[in-house]
Amino acid sequence: MDRILITGALGQLGTEFIKHFKKLNVFVLATDIKLPKYKLQCEFEQADSLDKTRINELVKKHDINIIYHLVAILSASGEKDPFKSWKLNMNSFQNIAEISVENNIKKVFWPSSMAVFGTESKLDLVIQNPLMNPSTIYGITKLVGEKLMEYYFNRFRLDIRSLRYPGIVSVETAPGGGTTDYIIDMINAAKKGIDYTCFLDENTELPMMYIDDAINSAITLMAAKKSNLSILGSYNITGFSITPKKLLNEIKSNGFNLKVNYEPDFRQKIADSWPKKIDDSSSKKDWGWNPEFGLKETIIEALK
Template identity: 45%
Template sequence: MDKILVLGASGQVGIDLTIRLIEIFGNHRVIAADLKEPEEEVGCKFVQLDATDKDSLLSLVKREKISEVYHLVAMLSATAEKFPIKGWQLNMDTLFQVLEMARQGLVKKIFWPSSIAVFGPTTPKEHTPQHTIVEPATIYGISKYAGELLCQWYYINHKVDVRSVRYPGIVSWKAEPGGGTTDYAVEIFYQAVKDGKYESFLNPDTELPMMYIDDAINATITLMQAPAHSINIRTSYNLSAISFTPAQLARAIKKHLPSFTIEYKPDYRQQIADSWPKSIDDAEARKDWGWSHQFDLDKMVSEMLFQITKKLKKTV
């Protein structure tokens, strides 16, 4: 039976996505692969693999009869600003390889996430439309926009069924975030529960589009299960749930932990955040494949505090 490969399965999105795919398809149909060993049992076969090693990736795909790839390997925005060449090579080379495997008929369907980082300082910041000015200001954003166009090129010229969404900042509790500019919105919960205080690397009024992990996973699976004829955008769909600032997030946390305090010490990530939109118009995703989000700010905060408190108690 054909199998599903999650590439980058030990990362922030990969951990939750692998669990969900196992729930839907069973553990015999899902293969998790990553450079990094998972911290906990993944519940399906795990293969340690460097996705830039073309031969290893190809032999895994052939050996396991992989028909679908969720390609999550990437160097994220903040890290890629420090290692631009490595970031570009990782983000582009691995995508090329997976797309090539599909062009050769080995893989039938690909999911590859883009990001709100494709937008830049010249993009309209409020309700950023699907089609607008796209002049990313970071290496990560440039690689994601090039990736979007590459996906579209493979779809038009080689009928490769590759699907994509522009994830906003993702908030989750199972895995540590992987070096992005929105990581503050995860770190803040750990610090709130452990120490009752947090020092934010973004200014209090930095509004960014964000999403709780369950919504991100639902969007991913819904897009992949949608009939091909309903997918009208083959670059990447705008995707939106909530927007908030560090100050608003801190206030929502304070409703549960009244003694929580926050200080602000912006660093190099402020400049990246300032180049991104505040909110996103995702009407096309809602119209084409029925996307809708479930988590607002308060629901997300309750769930994060509950899960992280439970997790930290277990590790003591």
């Protein structure tokens, strides 16, 4: 029986993983540094992922055998305090790796990001193994994490699985300070009937994915036979690519009358160093990745 620990469980992704596992009746211990604002559908313990002793105690107490490690400071927030971002992203990763080895954890899911790529990665369509020169502290921590995944597998047979998520579109939980947050902000402005000021230029193209696909892809990857996985690090994955201008047109074509101003800020530079499109053929081939939500389906769902 799977007994799952989720760290950073109250964030954009964690909230949705909890709902998913609840439907399957799987035991979940959700942990986060903050307290939930409502009653969760699973066990909860407040815990700082930097506190290795506490996380280790929780793993033992609840007989955990699978970990979803979701704690991170995301791209835009990370640039505000890069030292803090490095400490949290790397030290929490190290803690989870050590705890997993010590407790014979079967599998760990740890999301990477398209932020691992950079201007040298041929951004029009980024392949699985291009040159990588991440420009943000967030992207750097993700790339180091990917290398550590490979190292820990070769050294300890620790089975960490990972996806290089693009921007995730979800409406129920607010995004946590990434460079792709504009998509949700714009959709929410349309629903509220207020003007929106976009922090990216209208022609900035970035890959995105609907939250249901983000959850299902992780679950499918985690269920895959290890022998089918040809990549020890993180897999490329994508849903669709979109620009703010294209998003605005989609929103209008769904009957919303939205006015958008464009005032690019520091996030424009980050977006300019990220892929326009991503080649995820290795995911399709190795573990059967098959997105359900394209651009139109995602916008319709998000506007509901």
